[in-house]
Amino acid sequence: MEALGNPTRLNLYRILVRAGEAGRPVGYLQESLGIAASTLSHHLHRLILTGLVSQERQATTLICRANYPVMNDLIGFLADECCADAACNPAADDAAA
């Protein structure tokens, strides 16, 4: 959770979430975000440590991908006991709907 507590990292993560299972190469991410490669690498590393993102080598480039199950865990963790009350329906409405 702390892993997403930084605008750059959140941005990065959202790009990957949107990219879906196709993922995105590190180089592409660097261009998109307009930050130093080393900085990106640092953030990526944190995201990977938390399990939010995974990587796969494809020839010379590294493809990064959002880890959906972990994201859902995170969401579950947030919502947690929230439904002990009324006025809360995190699962009731689809994002797609």
Next chain:
Amino acid sequence: MEALGNPTRLNLYRILVRAGEAGRPVGYLQESLGIAASTLSHHLHRLILTGLVSQERQATTLICRANYPVMNDLIGFLADECCADAACNPAADDAAA
């Protein structure tokens, strides 16, 4: 989102989420977390700025409450376009189920 990127604050928030609409007085939170009142006040302030938490005065004490709609927005923001892919069903399983 950055607002939850700190262990203390996340903890604090989760206490309030669990507390539900009953909320919790600031003093109680301070005891629970075992931190200085000023520190708590600081974190609380941030949570309130982002809209994640709201306060209501009850006699001499301030009751803090998690703002569920905002939490759900946050979750929605996270999941966002995630369902453009498969392998992702954030809304499919209830936390309560």
Next chain:
DNA sequence: AGTCTATTTCGATATTTTTCGAAATAGGGC
């Protein structure tokens, strides 16, 4: 008005985080 408790603001310090550039490494292709 005075006093008491609950909470916030002030001011400072220590830690953590973010960020960069340069150099090192990794893997692939010639």
Next chain:
DNA sequence: GCCCTATTTCGAAAAATATCGAAATAGACT
């Protein structure tokens, strides 16, 4: 084996954050 591109590690500097104690403020009750 050598070179080339993609990415990471290293080292450092700047900025932001977390934390505290003491003092100030807010509201309630007498």
